[in-house]
Amino acid sequence: MHDFELHAPDSIHEAVEILAEHGGSTRVLAGGTALTTMVKQSLVRPDHIVSLHRVPGWSHVARLGPEINIGMLATHRAIETSPLIREHAPLLADTYAQVATVRIRSMATVGGGIAHGDPAQDPLPTLLALNARVRLLSATGERQVPVGDLFRDFFDTDIGPDELLIEVQVPAQPHDLEGVYLKFLPRSEDDYATVGVAALARVERGRFQEARVALGAVGPVPLRATAVEQALQGRKADAATVRKAAELVGDLVDPVDDARGSADYKRDMAVVFTRRALEQVAGIPR
Numbered sequence: 001m002h003d004f005e006l007h008a009p010d011s012i013h014e015a016v017e018i019l020a021e022h023g024g025s026t027r028v029l030a031g032g033t034a035l036t037t038m039v040k041q042s043l044v045r046p047d048h049i050v051s052l053h054r055v056p057g058w059s060h061v062a063r064l065g066p067e068i069n070i071g072m073l074a075t076h077r078a079i080e081t082s083p084l085i086r087e088h089a090p091l092l093a094d095t096y097a098q099v100a101t102v103r104i105r106s107m108a109t110v111g112g113g114i115a116h117g118d119p120a121q122d123p124l125p126t127l128l129a130l131n132a133r134v135r136l137l138s139a140t141g142e143r144q145v146p147v148g149d150l151f152r153d154f155f156d157t158d159i160g161p162d163e164l165l166i167e168v169q170v171p172a173q174p175h176d177l178e179g180v181y182l183k184f185l186p187r188s189e190d191d192y193a194t195v196g197v198a199a200l201a202r203v204e205r206g207r208f209q210e211a212r213v214a215l216g217a218v219g220p221v222p223l224r225a226t227a228v229e230q231a232l233q234g235r236k237a238d239a240a241t242v243r244k245a246a247e248l249v250g251d252l253v254d255p256v257d258d259a260r261g262s263a264d265y266k267r268d269m270a271v272v273f274t275r276r277a278l279e280q281v282a283g284i285p286r
């Protein structure tokens with residue numbers, strides 16, 4: 001294993017100073033569920049690791065106005081069990097509850113999960129569909145980026161080597177917007193998704209007033225299926241409309257062959273699970 005210098009700053013400001021000094025040869029350590037494996041397997045070879053374990057705070061879950069603010073160090077388990085999240089963004093709680101096992105969820109942080117940039121991670125489609133944003137802090141200032149603009153490629157994000165993802169801001173889920181996250185798991189309960197679909201819909205007088213769809217594990221980045229959303233807008237909420245709209249997903253996704261299935265199989269399953277998710281949120285019997 002590659003040698004590295006371990007830093008344990010006492011504040012986020014100290015952390016970003018270290019990142020500014022050492023830049024590209026540095027990695028942040030949050031829950032460590034991904035980074036420790038990547039370092040052990042020499043998939044990444046940082047010269048410096050900035051551990052956040054001494055940074056106080058930044059695990060908050062709070063509602064300030066129309067948004068829910070989640071500190072980078074909140075664990076997946078904290079989101080799953082938060083009464084505030086259950087009330088104001090139930091889809092988020094349901095999604096984080098489907099990540100791996102309770103042991104992983106008790107360690108993995110919200111910030112680490114997003115910064116990791118693995119397109120197969122469950123929370124990403126849901127954060128996309130909820131129009132979440134992240135706050136990125138560096139020694140020179142702060143910027144906010146919509147989650148939809150954050151991912152560039154497999155494990156590659158717009159987060160600079162000198163930046164720390166400090167908070168996620170999630171607009172509260174309106175009470176009349178039904179949501180579901182479906183994780184297709186043909187192997188074992190604690191596996192990554194073969195296909196993951198987040199869907200939200202508001203149906204009034206039998207028509208889609210709003211529909212949102214996002215998918216994970218079907219390409220280099222999680223994606224928002226805007227073509228599907230547009231195909232549903234204002235249309236009758238019935239099985240035929242949903243089937244036709246879901247079929248558009250086949251042209252949007254770009255999956256790879258791997259142990260979880262062939263690209264063709266995943267493309268087919270992306271269509272099937274998009275249809276099922278939309279039927280569920282629109283209350284259409286199967």
Ligand SMILES: Cc1cc2nc3c(=O)[nH]c(=O)nc-3n(C[C@H](O)[C@H](O)[C@H](O)COP(=O)(O)OP(=O)(O)OC[C@H]3O[C@@H](n4cnc5c(N)ncnc54)[C@H](O)[C@@H]3O)c2cc1C
Nearest residue numbers: 028030031032033034035100109111112113115121122165
């Ligand atoms: C066996 C196993 C199964 C899993 N299954 C699933 C699954 O089914 N679904 C799922 O969604 N997830 C799953 N996960 C979890 C997921 O893949 C990541 O391991 C986890 O979300 C990373 O969170 P962490 O806090 O441990 O990050 P770390 O491992 O500490 O860091 C991950 C990456 O993010 C960077 N980073 C961390 N925090 C920050 C920050 N605040 N700002 C900038 N960069 C940062 C690190 O430098 C590193 O590159 C699984 C993990 C394991 C080990």
